[in-house]
Amino acid sequence: MRKKMVAGNWKMNKNLQEGVALATELKQLVINPKCEVVIATPFIHLATIAQLLKDSPIALAAENCADKPAGAFTGEVSAEMVKSTGAQYCILGHSERRAYYHEDYDILREKVLLALQNQLKPIFCIGEVKEEREAGKQNQVVKAQLEGSVFNLTPEQFQNITLAYEPVWAIGTGLTATPQQAQEMHAYIRSLIQQKYGEQIAQDTTILYGGSCNAKNAAELFQNPDVDGGLIGGASLKAPDFLTIINAR
Ligand code: 13P
Numbered sequence: 001m002r003k004k005m006v007a008g009n010w011k012m013n014k015n016l017q018e019g020v021a022l023a024t025e026l027k028q029l030v031i032n033p034k035c036e037v038v039i040a041t042p043f044i045h046l047a048t049i050a051q052l053l054k055d056s057p058i059a060l061a062a063e064n065c066a067d068k069p070a071g072a073f074t075g076e077v078s079a080e081m082v083k084s085t086g087a088q089y090c091i092l093g094h095s096e097r098r099a100y101y102h103e104d105y106d107i108l109r110e111k112v113l114l115a116l117q118n119q120l121k122p123i124f125c126i127g128e129v130k131e132e133r134e135a136g137k138q139n140q141v142v143k144a145q146l147e148g149s150v151f152n153l154t155p156e157q158f159q160n161i162t163l164a165y166e167p168v169w170a171i172g173t174g175l176t177a178t179p180q181q182a183q184e185m186h187a188y189i190r191s192l193i194q195q196k197y198g199e200q201i202a203q204d205t206t207i208l209y210g211g212s213c214n215a216k217n218a219a220e221l222f223q224n225p226d227v228d229g230g231l232i233g234g235a236s237l238k239a240p241d242f243l244t245i246i247n248a249r
Helices: 016-029 043-052 079-085 095-100 105-117 130-134 138-149 179-197 199-204 218-222 239-248
Strands: 005-009 036-041 058-062 089-092 121-126 162-165 207-210 229-232
Touching: 005 089, 005 162, 005 207, 005 239, 016 036, 016 043, 016 058, 016 239, 036 043, 036 089, 043 058, 043 079, 079 105, 089 105, 105 121, 105 138, 121 138, 130 138, 138 179, 162 179, 179 199, 179 207, 179 218, 218 229, 218 239, 229 239
Parallel strands: 005 036, 005 229, 036 058, 058 089, 089 121, 121 162, 162 207, 207 229
Antiparallel strands: none
Protein backbone atom coordinates (compact mmCIF):
# COMPACT_ATOMS: atom_id res chain seq x y z
CA MET A 1 0.00 0.00 0.00
CA ARG A 2 1.43 3.37 -0.99
CA LYS A 3 1.80 6.12 1.56
CA LYS A 4 -1.05 8.61 1.90
CA MET A 5 0.10 12.12 2.73
CA VAL A 6 -1.09 15.61 3.52
CA ALA A 7 1.67 18.22 3.26
CA GLY A 8 1.44 21.93 4.04
CA ASN A 9 3.51 24.40 2.05
CA TRP A 10 3.83 27.60 4.05
CA LYS A 11 5.57 29.42 1.18
CA MET A 12 6.93 32.85 2.29
CA ASN A 13 4.53 33.26 5.19
CA LYS A 14 4.98 33.45 8.99
CA ASN A 15 7.96 34.98 10.75
CA LEU A 16 9.86 32.70 13.13
CA GLN A 17 7.67 33.41 16.15
CA GLU A 18 4.47 32.95 14.16
CA GLY A 19 5.84 29.77 12.60
CA VAL A 20 6.75 28.32 15.98
CA ALA A 21 3.25 29.16 17.24
CA LEU A 22 1.60 27.40 14.27
CA ALA A 23 3.85 24.34 14.56
CA THR A 24 3.12 24.17 18.32
CA GLU A 25 -0.62 24.31 17.65
CA LEU A 26 -0.35 21.59 15.00
CA LYS A 27 1.70 19.39 17.30
CA GLN A 28 -1.11 19.57 19.87
CA LEU A 29 -3.82 18.81 17.30
CA VAL A 30 -2.18 16.11 15.18
CA ILE A 31 -1.92 13.08 17.46
CA ASN A 32 -2.49 9.82 15.59
CA PRO A 33 -2.90 10.78 11.94
CA LYS A 34 -3.98 8.09 9.49
CA CYS A 35 -1.61 9.50 6.89
CA GLU A 36 1.88 10.99 6.72
CA VAL A 37 1.68 14.66 7.73
CA VAL A 38 4.39 17.06 6.56
CA ILE A 39 4.89 20.79 6.99
CA ALA A 40 7.22 22.68 4.66
CA THR A 41 8.55 25.87 6.21
CA PRO A 42 10.95 28.65 5.27
CA PHE A 43 14.63 27.68 5.71
CA ILE A 44 15.18 29.84 8.78
CA HIS A 45 12.40 28.02 10.69
CA LEU A 46 13.67 24.52 10.04
CA ALA A 47 16.15 23.94 12.89
CA THR A 48 13.81 25.36 15.54
CA ILE A 49 10.72 23.56 14.30
CA ALA A 50 12.62 20.28 13.86
CA GLN A 51 13.38 20.35 17.61
CA LEU A 52 9.79 21.25 18.42
CA LEU A 53 8.43 18.34 16.34
CA LYS A 54 10.84 15.73 17.74
CA ASP A 55 8.19 13.73 19.61
CA SER A 56 5.42 14.40 17.10
CA PRO A 57 4.26 12.38 14.07
CA ILE A 58 4.57 15.52 11.91
CA ALA A 59 7.50 15.44 9.47
CA LEU A 60 9.36 18.52 8.28
CA ALA A 61 10.27 19.73 4.79
CA ALA A 62 12.20 22.55 3.22
CA GLU A 63 10.56 24.41 0.33
CA ASN A 64 13.69 24.37 -1.85
CA CYS A 65 17.41 23.63 -1.83
CA ALA A 66 20.40 24.78 -3.88
CA ASP A 67 21.45 23.16 -7.15
CA LYS A 68 25.09 23.09 -5.99
CA PRO A 69 26.54 21.01 -3.16
CA ALA A 70 28.57 23.76 -1.41
CA GLY A 71 30.81 26.74 -1.99
CA ALA A 72 30.70 30.36 -3.07
CA PHE A 73 26.97 30.72 -3.77
CA THR A 74 25.98 33.63 -1.55
CA GLY A 75 22.49 33.33 -0.13
CA GLU A 76 21.91 29.72 -1.15
CA VAL A 77 21.06 26.83 1.19
CA SER A 78 22.37 23.37 0.34
CA ALA A 79 20.57 20.05 0.66
CA GLU A 80 23.20 19.01 3.21
CA MET A 81 22.37 22.07 5.33
CA VAL A 82 18.65 21.29 5.12
CA LYS A 83 19.32 17.72 6.21
CA SER A 84 21.43 18.88 9.15
CA THR A 85 18.45 20.76 10.62
CA GLY A 86 16.50 17.52 11.03
CA ALA A 87 14.16 18.01 8.05
CA GLN A 88 13.27 14.83 6.15
CA TYR A 89 11.66 16.16 2.96
CA CYS A 90 12.31 18.89 0.41
CA ILE A 91 9.76 20.39 -1.99
CA LEU A 92 11.34 20.84 -5.43
CA GLY A 93 10.02 22.09 -8.74
CA HIS A 94 7.21 24.19 -7.32
CA SER A 95 5.65 26.26 -10.10
CA GLU A 96 6.51 29.47 -8.23
CA ARG A 97 10.20 28.50 -8.33
CA ARG A 98 9.93 27.54 -12.01
CA ALA A 99 8.15 30.78 -12.96
CA TYR A 100 9.76 33.43 -10.73
CA TYR A 101 13.27 32.00 -10.26
CA HIS A 102 13.68 30.40 -13.69
CA GLU A 103 14.30 26.88 -12.41
CA ASP A 104 14.44 24.77 -15.54
CA TYR A 105 14.55 20.99 -16.04
CA ASP A 106 18.36 20.85 -15.72
CA ILE A 107 18.53 22.86 -12.49
CA LEU A 108 15.75 20.77 -10.99
CA ARG A 109 17.46 17.53 -12.01
CA GLU A 110 20.54 18.65 -10.03
CA LYS A 111 18.45 19.66 -7.03
CA VAL A 112 16.65 16.31 -6.96
CA LEU A 113 19.97 14.42 -7.10
CA LEU A 114 21.49 16.54 -4.33
CA ALA A 115 18.42 16.08 -2.12
CA LEU A 116 18.60 12.30 -2.59
CA GLN A 117 22.36 12.21 -1.98
CA ASN A 118 21.66 13.90 1.35
CA GLN A 119 18.84 11.52 2.33
CA LEU A 120 16.14 14.12 1.82
CA LYS A 121 12.96 12.87 0.18
CA PRO A 122 11.88 15.19 -2.65
CA ILE A 123 8.25 16.24 -3.03
CA PHE A 124 8.50 17.02 -6.72
CA CYS A 125 5.86 19.35 -8.20
CA ILE A 126 4.59 19.27 -11.77
CA GLY A 127 1.65 20.90 -13.53
CA GLU A 128 0.52 22.96 -16.48
CA VAL A 129 -0.41 26.65 -16.76
CA LYS A 130 -3.87 27.82 -17.83
CA GLU A 131 -2.98 28.37 -21.50
CA GLU A 132 -1.54 24.86 -21.73
CA ARG A 133 -4.70 23.32 -20.28
CA GLU A 134 -6.86 25.41 -22.63
CA ALA A 135 -4.80 24.12 -25.55
CA GLY A 136 -5.23 20.54 -24.32
CA LYS A 137 -1.48 20.21 -23.73
CA GLN A 138 -1.51 19.32 -20.03
CA ASN A 139 -0.40 15.71 -20.50
CA GLN A 140 2.46 16.73 -22.78
CA VAL A 141 3.66 19.36 -20.26
CA VAL A 142 3.60 17.05 -17.27
CA LYS A 143 5.36 14.28 -19.22
CA ALA A 144 8.16 16.66 -20.23
CA GLN A 145 8.56 17.85 -16.63
CA LEU A 146 8.95 14.27 -15.41
CA GLU A 147 11.31 13.30 -18.24
CA GLY A 148 13.31 16.50 -17.74
CA SER A 149 14.05 16.15 -14.05
CA VAL A 150 13.16 12.79 -12.45
CA PHE A 151 12.94 10.00 -15.05
CA ASN A 152 16.75 9.99 -15.17
CA LEU A 153 16.73 8.44 -11.67
CA THR A 154 17.39 4.77 -11.02
CA PRO A 155 14.37 2.78 -9.76
CA GLU A 156 15.97 2.74 -6.28
CA GLN A 157 16.28 6.53 -6.31
CA PHE A 158 12.81 7.09 -7.78
CA GLN A 159 11.21 5.16 -4.93
CA ASN A 160 12.09 8.08 -2.62
CA ILE A 161 10.14 10.59 -4.70
CA THR A 162 6.67 11.88 -3.84
CA LEU A 163 5.00 13.65 -6.77
CA ALA A 164 2.60 16.57 -6.47
CA TYR A 165 0.35 17.47 -9.39
CA GLU A 166 -0.34 21.19 -9.04
CA PRO A 167 -2.13 22.75 -11.99
CA VAL A 168 -0.77 26.31 -11.93
CA TRP A 169 -4.19 27.78 -12.75
CA ALA A 170 -5.52 26.31 -9.50
CA ILE A 171 -2.79 27.59 -7.17
CA GLY A 172 -3.99 30.37 -4.90
CA THR A 173 -6.87 31.15 -7.26
CA GLY A 174 -9.72 29.38 -5.50
CA LEU A 175 -10.21 27.55 -8.79
CA THR A 176 -9.73 23.89 -7.85
CA ALA A 177 -9.37 21.14 -10.43
CA THR A 178 -12.52 19.04 -10.43
CA PRO A 179 -12.16 15.62 -8.80
CA GLN A 180 -12.43 14.17 -12.32
CA GLN A 181 -9.68 16.41 -13.74
CA ALA A 182 -7.43 15.48 -10.81
CA GLN A 183 -8.11 11.76 -11.15
CA GLU A 184 -7.53 11.81 -14.92
CA MET A 185 -4.16 13.49 -14.56
CA HIS A 186 -3.06 11.37 -11.60
CA ALA A 187 -3.93 8.18 -13.50
CA TYR A 188 -1.99 9.48 -16.50
CA ILE A 189 1.05 10.28 -14.32
CA ARG A 190 0.87 6.80 -12.81
CA SER A 191 0.76 5.29 -16.31
CA LEU A 192 3.94 7.19 -17.21
CA ILE A 193 5.67 5.84 -14.10
CA GLN A 194 4.46 2.36 -15.02
CA GLN A 195 5.97 2.66 -18.50
CA LYS A 196 9.27 3.91 -17.10
CA TYR A 197 9.69 1.92 -13.87
CA GLY A 198 7.09 -0.86 -14.03
CA GLU A 199 3.82 -1.68 -12.30
CA GLN A 200 5.10 -2.13 -8.75
CA ILE A 201 6.84 1.24 -8.51
CA ALA A 202 3.86 2.92 -10.23
CA GLN A 203 1.51 1.46 -7.62
CA ASP A 204 3.84 2.47 -4.78
CA THR A 205 4.34 6.11 -5.81
CA THR A 206 2.46 8.70 -3.78
CA ILE A 207 0.89 11.39 -5.98
CA LEU A 208 -0.51 14.46 -4.21
CA TYR A 209 -2.93 17.03 -5.58
CA GLY A 210 -2.28 20.74 -4.95
CA GLY A 211 -4.11 23.89 -5.96
CA SER A 212 -6.83 25.53 -3.84
CA CYS A 213 -7.35 22.31 -1.91
CA ASN A 214 -9.12 23.28 1.30
CA ALA A 215 -11.16 22.03 4.25
CA LYS A 216 -14.33 22.01 2.11
CA ASN A 217 -13.15 20.19 -1.03
CA ALA A 218 -10.37 17.90 0.27
CA ALA A 219 -12.55 14.86 1.01
CA GLU A 220 -14.01 14.82 -2.49
CA LEU A 221 -10.58 15.13 -4.11
CA PHE A 222 -9.07 12.42 -1.88
CA GLN A 223 -11.85 9.96 -2.79
CA ASN A 224 -10.24 9.41 -6.19
CA PRO A 225 -8.23 6.19 -6.39
CA ASP A 226 -5.09 7.85 -7.75
CA VAL A 227 -5.15 10.95 -5.53
CA ASP A 228 -3.04 9.93 -2.51
CA GLY A 229 -3.29 13.20 -0.60
CA GLY A 230 -2.70 16.90 -0.94
CA LEU A 231 -0.07 19.61 -1.03
CA ILE A 232 -1.80 22.50 0.68
CA GLY A 233 -0.84 26.16 0.48
CA GLY A 234 -3.16 28.78 2.00
CA ALA A 235 -5.29 26.35 4.02
CA SER A 236 -2.18 24.93 5.75
CA LEU A 237 -1.61 28.26 7.51
CA LYS A 238 -4.65 27.77 9.74
CA ALA A 239 -4.28 24.83 12.10
CA PRO A 240 -8.00 23.87 12.29
CA ASP A 241 -8.34 23.90 8.47
CA PHE A 242 -5.17 21.88 8.01
CA LEU A 243 -6.41 19.37 10.60
CA THR A 244 -9.73 19.00 8.76
CA ILE A 245 -7.81 18.24 5.55
CA ILE A 246 -5.58 15.70 7.36
CA ASN A 247 -8.68 14.02 8.76
CA ALA A 248 -10.25 13.91 5.27
CA ARG A 249 -7.37 11.69 4.09
P1 13P B 1 -2.93 26.92 -2.53
O1 13P B 1 -3.43 25.75 -1.70
O2 13P B 1 -2.81 28.18 -1.73
O3 13P B 1 -3.68 27.05 -3.80
O4 13P B 1 -1.41 26.55 -2.93
C1 13P B 1 -1.13 25.29 -3.43
C2 13P B 1 0.33 25.13 -3.51
O5 13P B 1 1.00 25.79 -4.29
C3 13P B 1 0.99 24.16 -2.62
O6 13P B 1 2.31 23.95 -2.95
